[in-house]
Amino acid sequence: MVDQLDLLLGVIFMASPMLGLSPCSSDGQIALFRSCNLTQIPWVLDTTERLLLSFNYISMVNATSFPFLEQLMLLELGTQFAPMTIGREAFRNLPNLRILDLGQNQIEVLSPDAFQGLPNLLELRLFSCGLSSAVLRDGYFRNLSSLARLDLSGNQIHSLHLHSSFQGLNSLEAIDFSFNEIFTLCEDELKPLQGKTLSFFGLKSTSLFSRVSVAWETCTNPFRGMWLETLDLSSNGWTVDITGNFSNIIRGSQVSSLILTHHIMGSGFGFQNIKDPDRDTFAGLGRSSVTFLYLSHGYIFSLNSRVFETLKDLKLLNLASNKINKIADNAFYGLDSLQVLNISCNLLGELYNSNFYGLPRVAYIDLQKNHIGVIQYQTFRFLENLHTLDLRDNALKTIHFIPSILTVFLGGNKLADLPRIRFTANFIQLSENRLENLSDLYFLLGVPQLQFLILNQNRLSSCQAVQAPSENLSLEQLFLSENMLQLAWETGLCWDVFKGLLRLQILYLNSNYLNFLPPGVFNDLVSLRLLSLSANRLTALSPGSLPANLEILDISRNQLFSPDPGSFASLRFLDITHNEFVCQCELIPFIIWLNQTNVTLLGSLTDVYCMYPDSLLGVSLSNISTKDCDEEEALQSLKFSLFILCTVALTLLLITTLIVIKFRGGCFLCYKTIQRLVLKDKVRSSEPSTYRYDAYFCFSSRDFEWAQSALLKHLDAQYSSHNRLRLCFEERDFIPGENHISNIQAAVWGSRKTVCLVSRQFLKDGWCLEAFRYAQSRSLSDLKSVVIVVVVGSLSQYQLMRHETIRGFLQKQQYLRWPEDHQDVGWFLNKLSGHILKEERGEKRSNTIQLQNVVTTIS
Incomplete structure (x- = not known):
């Protein structure tokens, strides 16, 4: 009951600045006087329950400072900007005070009787007040029979010799001495607390036992006869020897949760001067019933054999953020009750079958943010109670080791494909990997019992010709955000990827570059309630393209022009912000629906705006008038x-x-x-040229037969007198025995233009790519475009952009594509000849030569 009341008061305390009160005022229950330049306690109504006086200049508090406030429960008097004196029975007129906050004051004088007359005080905050050890030794807290929490952190306390009155604090549950300088702590100092049960005892950052030599034999157990739920000894610079000695002197004392984080145990990476914990380090805790042990943020490099064997009751072991690189055999021997093991943020590179022996009940293993690249097949398969395995942010390339498990996190690895192994899982997270083929998605959808599948931020973009969708009656949530499904679907394949997902309720397809939805792609999603299509390139929604029972749709940040309101008939919530609406009369039905619908529109209506015409750019659809469109009926x-x-x-x-x-x-x-007949008398005179050739044709030697029959015979003057171009190509014009690079240089610089026939073989030919670089270099040198790229075959834009050598060219200039229809070859050759003979003028480097797009059909 005490905890619940204090929690309620704490929530009210934190929320008080947002209650709508004016500064330096009171509403009868809450008096808000923070930062009001007060020098003394203000008068407030006797109905006040919370009095907030921080950040003022109050320097004196005595028995007459407060009026009688019987209902006051919270007094905040911390962080005064003047040295403070607190006199005898300073708070006696506040008989029902529950929380007293005096933190971060410079208390120069504190009467030993200052806190008398507070029988109902639950929490006393005296952190960072400059108090000395006298506040513990001289009985300042006597008669506080209800006191549950005492915060004395950040003071100047050097000794914990407690006054005998602490024995009478029967309600005391938590006491915090953190951030003091307490070098030693022995049994005689805490005797008044013997026989008590404390939920928290804080000794963080006190330099305990680390600054002085300790006579462990005479100091004896400071926690004898006490039962501690949480003992915080973190950030004290403890070595293995100090930890071992301490665990021995508190032998038998009951400590449920022991916090030893930010220690210096362990050799670290590349050092041997400090020992790693061994089987003697924690041996003294064997009879202390330790359930939670926190050893994170240290330098442990090797987990030695049987290092925790005496901790039979341990359920949680946190070893995160150390330097662990090696797990010895039987390192976890004896941890028969352990359920949670955290070894995240370490330096593990491989895991072996023997690493986790001795953990029969472990249910959760956290191994994220290591450098794990190899895991042996049986490493996790003998852990019968394991239900959650976290391997995010490692370097895994396979999942052969995955057992049948409820929850597995594999995000942030290097998985490029998935082996077809048999396992069951309830939750699979594979975000931020390198999966490309949708066959992996089909495989995962066939995993038995799967309910949640997360594949965000992969590269899903390709699809095999034959897929067999598996019926999945358990999957409820599927996340496919930030992939490239458009590239797969535009081939006409994998349109059945969601077939059989009859229980799917949530589907995320945002950021997939979608410019259309395959017909019937959502037909089987009869249970779908939420669909996210945000941040795609959709321009329209076809009638019936959305699931009939859909309730929540996010189609924001697309390119919708004039959506059909009928598509949103089943919805309860809709986000349609940041689209590209064309505000013409065709949009009127949607505008009328938008103003009358019962659907809850997510986002602001100001983000539903026109993109066309320019006169209405940025105008909200709610401000568009429809009366001008009525005149069209007469026309x-x-x-x-x-x-x-x-x-x-x-x-x-x-x-x-x-x-x-x-x-x-x-x-x-x-x-x-007709052109030859009309212009027969106007034969183009050949102008003198400084170039030996009109064009250097660069292509893979494997493409020579095709290049000769398709191009060279129809363009090169040496093949036919009807041809007008002087061409250079390797098989005929390169000088035998000459250095190949020299031949390429001579061809590039001795030709008016360089024509690159980019095929799959060209992209694999190092000499072709080298010639392309030389041609690019010449373009930069001459400050004009002398490179003509002709793409041959079924190479996609994505495949071309993968090659760094030609990516820069494609980003700045356009290229030609060999026509697929034989009828277009003659027209194409004529255009190519024109580009070769066209004389380019030198320009600034920021300008690019624009080539006309050559398409495969004449429109």
Whole structure:
């Protein structure tokens, strides 16, 4: 009951600045006088329950400072900017005070009777007040029969010799001496506390036992006869010897939770001058019933054999943030009751089958943020009670070691594919790995009992031609954010990836570059309640594309122009902010729906704005008027007539266009024949040139047969007198026996342009890539574009951009693509000849030469 009341008062204390009170005022229950430049206690109503007086200049508190405030429960009088004197029975007019906060004051005079008359005081805060050991020795806290918590941290206390009156503090539960300078602590000092049960005893950062030599034989057990739930001895600079001696002198004292964090035990990485803990270090704690042991933030390098064997009752062992690189055989021997093991943030590189012997009941192992790259097959398989394994942020490349387990965290590793092993799991987290093929997703969806699957921030982008979706009747939440599903779906494959997920309730597909949703992709998601499509490139939602029972939809940060309100019929919550709405009459139904709907719109309406036309850029849809669109009804008949006229004209144009497209190859030959006949007297005179060749054709030797038949025979003058270009290519024009680099240099610098035929073989040919670099160098030197890139075959933009050699070119300039239809070859060769013979003028480096996109069909 005391804990609950104090918690309630603490919450009210923290919330008090936000209660709407004006500074330096009172509402009858709360008096807020922080930072009001007060020099004495202000008058307040006798109904006041909380009086907040911090950050003032009050220097004197005595028996007459307060009026009689019977209902006051919380008094905050800390952090005064003047030295303070607290007189005899200074708080006697506050008989029901529960919390007294005097922390961070410079108390120059404190009467031994200052706290008399406070029979109901639960918590006394005297931290950082400059108090000496006299406050413990001279009976300052006598008669505080209800006192449960005493905070004396951050003072100038050097000795813990307690006054006999501490024996009468029957309600005392927690006492904190942290951040004092208490060099020794022996049995006779804490005798008044013998027989008590304390939930917390704090000795953090006190330099205990680490600054002076200790006669351990005569000092004896300072906690004899006490039962401590938590003993905080952290940040005291304890070595293995100090820890071992201390555990021996408190032998038998009951300590449930022992905190020894920020220690200096262990040799660290690359040092041998300080010992790692051994089987004697914690031997004295064998009869202390230690349940929780915290040894984090130290320098332990090796976990030696049987180092914890006496801790039979231990349930939690925290070894995080040490330098552990080696786990000896039987290191955890004897820990028969251990349930939680934390070895995160260490230097482990490999795990072996024998590392975790002796842990029959361990349920949770935390190994995140190590450098683990190899784990033996049986390492975790004999741990029958293990239900959570955390291996995030390591260097794993396989999961062969994964046992059947409830929860497994594998995010932040180097997994590029998953072996098809059999295991069961309830929760799998694989974020921030390197998975690319959706076959891994199909495999994971087939894991029995799986309910939660997280694959955020991978590279899912490819799909095999044949997939067999597995029916999963247990999966409830699926996270696929920040992948590249668009690249897989645009091939027409893997549209059935969600088939059989009949119980899926939450699906995240945000940041996947989606510009369309495959038809029927959500058909089987009959239980889906939340769908996130945020931060994609969707321009429209087709009717029926969303699940019928969907309740929450996040489609913010897309490129929706004029969404159909009917798509949102089943929703309860909708986030449609930051789209690119076209504010024309076609959007009126959506604007009307937006103003009348019962759907809860997430985000601010000011973030639902127009992107077009420019006159309405940034205007909220809630401010758009619809009256101008009513005038269009009078123009319907005129529109119909114009529609008929336009339809006839477009039909004729379409027929003409289709004929040209169907027979475009023949049309182009006719065009060239007519051109030669008309311009037969205007033959282009060959101008003198400083270049030996018009173009150097760079291609892989494996592509020579194709390049010769498709290009060289139709362009090179030596193949036919009808051809007008002087071409250079390796198989014919490179000087045998000459250095290959010299041949490449001569070809690049001796040609007007360099034409690179980029194929799959080109990207694998080191000489081709080297020639491409030389051509780029010449472009920079001449300050003009002399490189023409022709992409051959089915290379995608993604595959091209993966090659650092040509990525810079593609980011600044456009390239040509060899036509797929044979009809377009003649037209393409004509365009390529034009680009070769086109004389480029030198420009500044910031400008780029723009090549016209060559598409595979004539539109």
